[in-house]
Amino acid sequence: MKRNTKEWKEKRAEFVKGKTCAWCGSSDSLCVHIPRGFSPxxxxxxxxxxxxxxxxxxxxxxxxxxxxxxxxxxxxxxxxxxxxxxxxxxxxxxxxxxxxxxxxxxxxxxxxxxxxxxxxxxxxxxxxxxxxxxxxxxxxxxxxxLTNAVVLCKRCHFASLRGMNLCPVCRKKYKAVNYETCFDCLPDEIKAEFRERQNR
Known part of the structure; x- marks a missing residue:
């Protein structure tokens, strides 16, 4: 089903109705997101x-x-x-x-x-x-x-397309999926080690 058809728009509206973003909880600018692993x-x-x-x-x-x-x-x-x-x-x-x-x-x-x-x-x-x-x-x-679909806000959706997800600690900033937290939520000693490596 093409996403510019009336049928799809109605289906999308019905799917997101009453929901919030599965990541950040926002109710603004919601969209249907198919996790990459399930895409054809x-x-x-x-x-x-x-x-x-x-x-x-x-x-x-x-x-x-x-x-x-x-x-x-x-x-x-x-x-x-x-x-x-x-x-x-x-x-x-x-x-x-x-x-x-x-x-x-x-x-x-x-x-x-x-x-x-x-x-x-x-x-x-x-x-x-x-x-x-x-x-x-x-x-x-x-x-x-929409078997494996989830509702995301556009901000979280675009982050997912870039291989990122929401930091589980602050739940405000995004991080690469292979990291546990965003940089700001790292312990101070790890931040210091990272900055030291950057300055070498």
Whole structure:
């Protein structure tokens, strides 16, 4: 359902009626918000992403041939970081758990130039393309029915689109979703550490 239609506007008005923003509690400028994880585009993107990673493994095993070439570096108990085997250590090294470093060199690629074609054929053969269509259609239906929708004010809605949410401490400012609080609500010692790092 397009969001500029009369039907959608009526549905939106009915959905937000009597509600307040799920984040900040405001009753001003409310809108219907579909969390990103439930949007058809996101559902499709996540499945495609997982499928692409899997196909790269399949392609590597089926079409490519590699050889492991020594880099001339190794590491061991006393010097766990990779370093040239010819390195002269100041102290007598402990060669326990000695490990040589190798790098992969591509020798043959039977699918060279056909990766995209093979990928799409694989999507069809494995049924993943049909699964994506099915899951996307399901997500579209849930969007239409507002199954996973929440009511947000426009301010909170725009913050969510930028990957932010409301600080649970002050409930006034926004923060990136990977942080626990906004900067102002951080303990003073953490603020001081942050400023110190910034000034280095």
């Amino acid at each position: 585009a996101q559902v499709s993107s996540e499945i495609y992403g997982a499928a692409y990673s899997r196909f790269r493994e399949v392609y590597r095993q089926k079409y490519q041939k590699f050889d492991n070439i020594p880099t001339g570096k190794h590491r061991h108990k006393s010097h766990p970081n990779w370093h040239k085997a010819s390195t002269i250590h100041k102290a007598e090294p402990d060669h326990t758990d000695l490990e040589e470093q190798f790098t992969e060199v591509l020798l043959e690629d039977l699918g060279d130039g056909n990766f995209k074609k093979l990928y799409h054929e694989w999507l069809e053969e494995t049924g993943i393309k049909a699964l994506i269509e099915e899951e996307t259609k399901k997500a579209e239906g849930e969007c239409e029915s």
